[in-house]
Amino acid sequence: MSNVTILGIESSCDDTSCAVIRDGVLLSNVIASQAVHEAYGGVVPELASRAHQQNIVPVVSEAIRRAGIHRSELTAVAFTRGPGLLGSLLVGTSFAKGLAISLGIPMIEVNHLQAHVLAHFIKQSPDDNAHPAFPFICLLVSGGNSQIIRVEAYDRMEVIGQTIDDAAGEAFDKCAKVMGLGYPGGPIVNRLANEGNPRAFTFSKPHVPGYDYSFSGLKTSFLYTLRDALKDDPDFVEKHKADLCASLQATVIDILMDKLRRAVADTGIREVAVAGGVSANSGLRDAFRDHAERLGWNIFLPPNAFTTDNAAMVAMTGYFKYADGLFCAMDAAPYARVTSTIC
Numbered sequence: 001m002s003n004v005t006i007l008g009i010e011s012s013c014d015d016t017s018c019a020v021i022r023d024g025v026l027l028s029n030v031i032a033s034q035a036v037h038e039a040y041g042g043v044v045p046e047l048a049s050r051a052h053q054q055n056i057v058p059v060v061s062e063a064i065r066r067a068g069i070h071r072s073e074l075t076a077v078a079f080t081r082g083p084g085l086l087g088s089l090l091v092g093t094s095f096a097k098g099l100a101i102s103l104g105i106p107m108i109e110v111n112h113l114q115a116h117v118l119a120h121f122i123k124q125s126p127d128d129n130a131h132p133a134f135p136f137i138c139l140l141v142s143g144g145n146s147q148i149i150r151v152e153a154y155d156r157m158e159v160i161g162q163t164i165d166d167a168a169g170e171a172f173d174k175c176a177k178v179m180g181l182g183y184p185g186g187p188i189v190n191r192l193a194n195e196g197n198p199r200a201f202t203f204s205k206p207h208v209p210g211y212d213y214s215f216s217g218l219k220t221s222f223l224y225t226l227r228d229a230l231k232d233d234p235d236f237v238e239k240h241k242a243d244l245c246a247s248l249q250a251t252v253i254d255i256l257m258d259k260l261r262r263a264v265a266d267t268g269i270r271e272v273a274v275a276g277g278v279s280a281n282s283g284l285r286d287a288f289r290d291h292a293e294r295l296g297w298n299i300f301l302p303p304n305a306f307t308t309d310n311a312a313m314v315a316m317t318g319y320f321k322y323a324d325g326l327f328c329a330m331d332a333a334p335y336a337r338v339t340s341t342i343c
């Protein structure tokens with residue numbers, strides 16, 4: 001199989017992205033993020049759909065231009081079918097249909113979570129072979145998900161643990177909002193945490209069975225700490241911002257790594273990857289490196305460009321599915337949610 005050129009489209013939340021991959025090698029990856037949500041402290045679904053409508057044509061054109069190809073060279077169009085915001089997904093899905101019909105090429109539906117995991121297989125150059133071997137364990141941590149996934153093959157993934165309430169990224173974002181730090185809060189907390197003391201404050205950790213996670217208790221504990229302290233000192237947050245962020249980040253990482261360590265020990269699979277927006281967190285990356293050194297894990301940290309939502313991972317998943325002839329029908333409609341299986 002050669003000269004297989006897949007165009008991927010991602011529009012599940014607030015990033016409009018298009019990428020081109022040829023034979024597994026990335027040719028272009030264009031992402032238009034939506035600043036419009038910052039003023040609201042979170043993604044506003046209707047505004048996201050409108051921004052996707054504005055961005056989709058220029059983003060796709062630019063991805064094809066940067067790839068240095070003509071659209072007639074495309075073999076198939078892959079698109080994120082779900083999970084995500086329905087109005088956002090509809091934009092990418094409809095555009096993919098129009099493009100596939102106009103070019104007379106097949107369409108491949110992609111599960112957004114599966115794509116995050118398969119981001120590890122994107123080749124940045126033809127001789128880039130630094131990807132995990134099957135089976136591996138993947139910690140998928142984003143604004144909407146916190147899962148431990150046992151990956152047996154590109155199309156056989158089992159979610160063995162997941163959050164029962166908030167996601168890790170949500171915990172970062174919500175606590176940042178309480179501190180008035182802006183949106184999305186994760187990267188801002190990460191930056192401030194680098195200057196703070198991770199042991200300055202203690203926040204509660206959950207007691208959830210198995211490999212499941214919970215972050216709502218941490219959020220409440222963080223909120224109560226601030227509420228009590230602000231009674232005595234209205235400038236408390238301003239004075240202790242860095243320490244609050246460092247302690248919050250350290251607690252999130254402890255919670256994540258504790259369950260992951262157990263999953264690795266129980267399964268005996270020491271090939272361990274991390275994916276999703278929160279995998280950009282420098283503290284979490286350091287924790288992975290530390291575990292690799294102490295426990296002999298073979299770790300895989302995605303390049304920053306492939307941590308948050310991007311179409312390169314969608315095109316990569318499309319490439320895997322193309323090899324197996326897994327095309328989708330023209331009446332495929334997006335879905336907002338998935339349950340326990342991700343592919």
Ligand code: KG4
Nearest residue numbers: 142143144169184186277278280281308309
């Ligand atoms: O994967 P993603 O782009 O979107 C979802 O599918 O949810 O992840 C976005 C999440 C947000 O919650 C954001 O705050 C978080 O990833 N995030 C971070 C960092 N960069 C992004 N969280 C902690 N540290 C970071 N450096």
